[in-house]
Amino acid sequence: MDYKNIQELIKTVSESQLTSFEIETEGIKIKMEKKEEQVQVERVTVNAPPVQSVINDSLNRESIATNKISEEKIQSNIVSTIEDVAKAVPDESLFVVKSPIVGTMYSSPGDESQNFVKIGSVVKKGDTLCILEAMKLMNEIESEVDGEIVEVLALNEDMVEYGQPLFKIRKK
Template sequence: MDYKNIQELIKTVSDSQLTSFEIETEGIRIKMEKKEQQLIVERIPAPTALATSVINESVNRESLAINQRSEEKIQSNIENEASIIPEENLFVVKSPIVGTMYSSPSDESQNFVKVGSLVKKGDTLCILEAMKLMNEIESEVDGEIVEVLVLNEDMVEYGQPLFKIRKK
């Protein structure tokens, strides 16, 4: 592994949402870790007034961009709060691997599923790319997609929730 590849690897991990990364190749072992940022979401008694607080020791250019993306996701979740479904009849599809999530087979194609899509056991929900291998993630239950929890080309971690399906 040459210096350029190591720099590219550092940049890729820095730009991703990964908090820890380790690789060993050609007798070289590289381990990278970055601190997770704390996000605190507070509910104020008035149902429409929700506040988010981002607590961080120092804000640099990278963490500012991450904070903005996180706040956008939180704001999106807050706006959709009125449509939150009770958890009792929901099946949560979690990522079986670390990788990049793709919601369609190609840029020109339609997404495999979207909110409101009816799926059957075995239907493809998305593709997770890990080390240049494309892994189709299939539904384990029959039902309706009620929430898509990750965006196209997002990095996902092992066990991270991807979809919520209302079982039928």
């Protein structure tokens, strides 16, 4: 069987409805099979890293990036925790002025007047810090210590509760 005969045989089987064909002649055995749209993939070895190595490499890169993000989050959490602890631990030199009554806080004697105190104001014992209105009565809240206002915790015309912190004063 020569090359042309083999080509004709392949062409004939391809064009026919046959799904398999087998012939043996002159010591040559030819077997043909047709399958529906079958794609045969051959494995070709190229100098490429093994799949597991590529997967591990990408996982390592991803974990490094994730670790950097995690490290930043941890550092951020540490900073915020330290700040929270600093706020929670009472500073011995800070005095907190609390509202003795329920009412409306006024930070100045009138609408066009300046505030009694602001952050950075130096106050002496007995200085007026604000006015609390309760049942149409105006109550002046006075400083109980000498020092500097470091934080104003209630705004003008805020409703305040009994015991609510109004000011923080750093004692001198």
